[in-house]
Amino acid sequence: MLAWLETTGIAALWVVAIARAPQGLRDRSQRPLWLAIVMIALAMSIHLEPVTAALGHLVPDEHWIDLTKHLFSIIDAAAVLWFIFGAADRHRHTALVFCTAATVMSALVLLDLGAPGHARNQITGSAATPGVPLAYWWLFFVFHLVADTTCGVVCWRYGRQDTPRLLRLGLRLFGTGTLLASLLWVLKLVYLHTRSTAVCLWFSPVTGVEAWFMAIGAALPVVIQLRAHRRYRRTYRRLAPLWHDLTAASPDVVLTPDNRLWEAAMPLQLRLYRRVIEIRDAMIVLRNYVTPAALEAVHRHVAEQTVPEHLVNAHVTACWLTAALDARRNGRPPHSQTVNLAGPAANDLTDEIEHLLRVADAYRSPSLRTYKAALSAAAP
Template sequence: MNVYLHPVCAVVAWLAFGYKLSALRKSPRDYALIALCGALMCSALSFTVSHPYVWGYVDRLFGFPNSAALVSMVCVVLVLTNQQIVLTFWAHPPERAWRRARPRVLAAALVLAALITLFAMTAPSEPRPKDFSLHYAGHPLYAVYLLIYLVFYTIGEIETARLSQRYAKVSHRLWLRRGLRLTAVGAWTTLGFSLIRITDVILSPYAVDLRPLEPVAWVCGDVGALLTHVGWTLPGWGPTLNAPRRWLRAWRQYRRLRPLWNVLHELAPMIELTAPANGFWSRFRPSTLEFKLYRQVIEIRDGQLALRSYTDPEAVRTATELGRRAGLTGKELQAIEEAAQLASMVRARERNVPPSAHPAPRTVTGPQGADLTDEIDWLVKVAETMNSPYVAAGVEGSTTP
């Protein structure tokens, strides 16, 4: 099974490492990012050297049989330690994070020392790239070696899962929460691997053959690792999955605001800002269209400000009263009021009605303190409300010539 799953895990891990390494170049003093790159690199090395085709090359490189097994397990210990360091630095200030990380680093150092010592004492001489753990599980020293490794592995994965779930609950970033939850799922999944391995070590003196469960163990270990690789990198590339939806939403809003912008631009051409030069492909990016949409909103507000002296208070009062009589309240009635303001401005300007000597002090009736996204949604609503019969009746029924 590892012949097929390990290459996939290795490729994904190397890609994830390269992806985060590019981010590390921009933030070389980000300790959490350094630890994450270390975890991904060690995971990639572990899967690479564990592949049967690479196993022999590693043995020849180090000069003793099954050295690939030791290298792989050392890498896994480093993966688990670095993962917990990442979560610690994400959750605490650097000074406090260092204090919390030291016991984990010390525990990893002791485990590594024990593994290297016991492996040297065991001296497994027969190369077993496909079933190393199963073949040597009955050896007393190797059983101790494997139990130390598996206990650390199990505790490390439980800690990673537990901390990921805890920090996902308090994170304010959507894709970070999703990434942490996926990492937790992956960590819990890998426990199937350690459970089968521990059971095999305990039952090996009784000649219990757990080889039928070997594929299950590898699936749990490798699929769990894949999920954690995706989870660690998801906060970085996850938002791009929303790109098509963002582009479509911005395009719809842009189209709905365009008629209002056209009218205001025709009456007050000075509201149009100088557009930046964009390449051919940049126009298809969501950020480019969103920028044009933001400009459109700003220019519409500038147009309202430039034409506010043409507001017909009587038309606004009439339209608002008609809406109130129809049972409209809250934002629906506010939209009628602002739409009537805009419509009366446009009509007065088109008919060359002299501006008021005392311009309306307020033309915006939308939600106060809203962010730009809410502002766009509000203006779209107002633009569509300008076609309301209450607005038309208020503007046409006004006594202003």
């Protein structure tokens, strides 16, 4: 009845794996988790009945299909554990993980080859049906139980560290998914002991819920990336009017010629960084066109307006930039500037952007329109 949970959960994992592929391939720090998602989605997919049936058309002996799936799932569990350790900067466990996996795989092959002739590697309903020995299943299930539980614990512990809130939540959801996988192996151990068909009914829904938790947890970094992209886009557009006027007056500060194709190929964050640099360089050029009298008039004008205290500096900057643009446009010569007009010192790019955004908002404010009207009225 809940079989759809498994199918949709695995499909969601594949969607997330594809969505994260560009970042996973490009960013070395993101690659381990992305590879883990791909391996989990692949391992879950090959256990679906349609996939097993398709493999049956390619390989006539179903016994070898079963054994290959089991061996691949061991590789998958070891790889995921390795990827999670790598994401948590615990690379020292690599040798232990893969040596243990190789030992388990070798033991499974030996147990399979030593068993009486059997058509499938499945838990048989009765002792009369030939199959692999119980040791095969105990070893197989316990390895997965330990690997998945370890993954879940590492994700939860790593998720408590000083990481962004959404990323922390993503790690915990992904870790919950791997702990649900541990529940699946516990259920299979119970079935191995009891052979109760009631236990089998839980295999598919638990797998589906596990897949959904992993998919949602792995998708949250994509959400963070989309939110950051939207924030960069909004900032880039808010700076556009100020940037356009300043670079039109000082075209030499533009780092590269206006080329829409080249600009579209450049990452948005890099374009925003370039725009900040060009605005700052233009401000350095234009400040030499501000006379002491003009600067004094700017301070008087801002003091007369109802400008909040924390925005006074931004409005002063927007006004003296307007005065400088007007002076340059009217052909007045530059002169050496002794007053510091750079604004408050910025600790990093984020502070710099916040300051320029306040200036850009002030540049479009009613206060500045009043100042422009006063400049026009005072023009000879």
